[in-house]
Amino acid sequence: MALPDRHLFLSKRLVTDSGVSDGGVLVDERGTIEQIVTREQADKIVADSDGKIKVVDGGELALLAGVVDSHVHVNEPGRTAWEGFRTATSAAAAGGITTIVDMPLNSIPPTTTLENLKIKASAAEGNVFVDVGFWGGVIVGNEDSLRNLVKAGVVGFKCFLCPSGVDEFPNVGPEDLEKAFAALEGTGSVLAFHAELEDDVPPSRKKIKKKDPEEYQTYLESRPSKMELNAVSLIKDFVDKTERPTQRHELRIISGNVRVHIVHVSSSEVVPLLVDARKTRLAKGHEAWRAGVTAETCHHYLTFSADQIPKGRSEYKCAPPIRDKNNKEKLWEYLLEDKLDLVVSDHSPCTPDLKCSNNLEAWGGISSVQFGLSLFWTAASTRGLDLTSISKYMSSGPAQLCGLQNRKGALRPGLDADLIFFDPEATFTVTTEIIRHKNKLTPYIGKELKGVVKETYLRGRLIYKDGEVVEKPQGKLLLNDI
Secondary structure, eight states, rough: OOSSEEEEEEEEEEEETEEEEEEEEOOTSSEEEEEEEHHHHHHHHHHTTTTOOOEEEESSEEEEEEEEEHHHOTTTOOOTTOHHHHHHHHHHHHHHEEEEEESSSSSSOOSSSSSHHOOOOOOOOTTOEEEEEOOOEOOTTGGGGHHHHHHTOOOOEEEOOOOOOOSSOOOOOOOHHHHHHHHHHHTEEEEEOOOOOOOOSOHHHHHTTTSSSTTHHHHHHOOHHHHHHHHHHHHHOOOOOOSBBBOOOBBOOOOOOEEEEEEEEOOOHHHHHHHHHHHHHHHHTTTTTGGGGGEEHHHHHHHHGGGGGGGGGGGGGSOOOHHHHHHHHHHHHHHTTTOOOOOOOBBOOOEEEEOGOOTTTTTOOOOGGGGHHHHHHHHHHHOOOEEEEEEEEEEEHHHHHOOOOTTSSSSSTTSSSOOEEEEEEEEOOOGGOOSSSSSSEEETTTTTTEEEEEEEEETTTTETTTTTSSSSSSOOBBBOOO
């Protein structure tokens, strides 16, 4: 639906790729950014418009590109009691997120075939307040479905190197990866990894089970950082030239031009391996973004450390786990050195009964989609970062990963006018009353955060303002005709 007229969004703190300035965003009737203008240009445009341009002036509020959260578990259909499209996207809109990308597991069926994608899309259609993209899934035996999913418009594929936690989405091994890489070669797609892999001799389960399961340290010992190192080492074998036997596996093909992405990096120890993998791709003349090897981390890894987690509070439980304070600081260091590429929520909710006090048995997932922007800014602002860091790590980075950079993720002519007015000085406290996602369980309850989203616009249309989401969902599904 077209806008009734052109719009001019103004701010004394306009945040673009080139910095923060006094200016505006001119939006055409299609909801597309027509021009980025200075204040002087804006004044002239208004004077010459004969009242035919609607002006939205945010004053001192910062004007930024809408956030793109490329790692969200919506869970509908099949586990809609955990989360649904209406609640997840309503929470996203309130948090300044204008695009989410849904992960392929935890819904029933998972997004591992074209038919399953159609079922997922049917559940989402007409029920999304923001735009929604979709990841496909790689599981054992579905390599013949991957190219059909690429044609349908999935942004890429997710796989697990350890059990996923749900029976419908089994983890894959080296032989399955060989088939997946072969199937995706030449498509331009990306294969994203949940990068945990147990040792041939894993931690003693009997020994761990004898410890207090309510203590967070017990859970932490069950998923040591060595699991992430094992997984990234295997992935690096694929990225390197691997037409020879390796210590752990015999790989028969190389990953070619398939992009590789590591989701939710928890252990800082894996980052040097990823840097080496990028160098390998660069040496081969790879021209894709970040040499075709990228990685993300999450708000919870940049906010919490293991020593802060109270006993029996499994709302902090996630996989991989939150690690120690030194690890958190190292993750920040790598992020600011551009050795990590983006920051996402990994919003993975469940019903309250699955968050029992036993950290070994409770569901592993943290709910945070509504608060990601403020979580990031709360920490980033204390480290001397400016507002451009939000757009870099939370908008343009995820958009680039998902192949949406020509539509989303920045304030630039030709892109969708997905905009937010943001008060970077204001603070608020997370309470259950303001939570919009379905189950009001999150480790952030009671935490004071810095930065308040005042208004959110999707393709130039207001979808959220001062605590209220517009009544009618206006989001689109970012898919081809299926």
